Amino acid sequence: GIQVEQSPPDLILQEGANSTLRCNFSDSVNNLQWFHQNPWGQLINLFYIPSGTKQNGRLSATTVATERYSLLYISSSQTTDSGVYFCAVGASGAGSYQLTFGKGTKLSVIP
Amino acid sequence: EPEVTQTPSHQVTQMGQEVILRCVPISNHLYFYWYRQILGQKVEFLVSFYNNEISEKSEIFDDQFSVERPDGSNFTLKIRSTKLEDSAMYFCASSITPNTEAFFGQGTRLTVV
Numbered sequence: 001g002i003q004v005e006q007s008p009p010d011l012i013l014q015e016g017a018n019s020t021l022r023c024n025f026s027d028s029v030n031n032l033q034w035f036h037q038n039p040w041g042q043l044i045n046l047f048y049i050p051s052g053t054k055q056n057g058r059l060s061a062t063t064v065a066t067e068r069y070s071l072l073y074i075s076s077s078q079t080t081d082s083g084v085y086f087c088a089v090g091a092s093g094a095g096s097y098q099l100t101f102g103k104g105t106k107l108s109v110i111p
Numbered sequence: 112e113p114e115v116t117q118t119p120s121h122q123v124t125q126m127g128q129e130v131i132l133r134c135v136p137i138s139n140h141l142y143f144y145w146y147r148q149i150l151g152q153k154v155e156f157l158v159s160f161y162n163n164e165i166s167e168k169s170e171i172f173d174d175q176f177s178v179e180r181p182d183g184s185n186f187t188l189k190i191r192s193t194k195l196e197d198s199a200m201y202f203c204a205s206s207i208t209p210n211t212e213a214f215f216g217q218g219t220r221l222t223v224v
Binding site: 030031033048050088090102 | 142144146148152153154155156159161166167169200202204209210211212213214215217218220
């Protein structure tokens with residue numbers, strides 16, 4: 001099946017700093033989503049971005065499908081940004097319905 | 112804003128007991144999913160469901176598990192004879208099609224003792 005690698009696994013930032021999280025995937029995809037898992041365990045949708053660039057406030061994401069990677073940018077980080085960020089992909093091909101998740105990037109933003 | 116809702120938020124059960132986890136997907140969505148996340152690990156796909164039948168399942172989804180859409184709104188995951196290793200957060204999700212954005216519920220934390 002498709003492989004999803006996220007980097008870095010852990011990241012510690014000072015409040016106000018910027019960061020870039022990376023997601024590499026091993027095959028063609030027709031779905032790519034970024035999630036934030038908060039301390040209560042909820043998966044919060046950040047972006048649905050199988051290709052192109054999107055922005056939402058301090059967060060933006062870019063997916064270069066032909067090169068099989070996606071980037072999540074967090075600017076002016078806040079303590080509430082802490083948590084685990086997951087990339088999940090849906091592989092192209094008939095009959096594939098699942099999202100395959102990476103292991104996540106654990107972000108800690110300190111005051 | 113429409114959302115996927117799951118009940119209960121936390122369930123504790125004794126090993127060997129049966130549990131039913133419940134989900135109400137977003138009303139105009141046609142595809143439904145269950146995922147699980149063992150503590151500290153990544154989220155894993157269990158099963159997808161469309162048109163009242165399973166469309167895809169992982170190797171985790173063995174005979175111990177079953178899914179059902181008992182009425183027009185609910186979607187359930189049944190785990191027969193629970194094991195300690197079934198302890199995990201279980202997420203329900205739904206989407207309009209397999210290639211569109213999937214929305215996840217808040218999860219049910221299952222603890223098997």
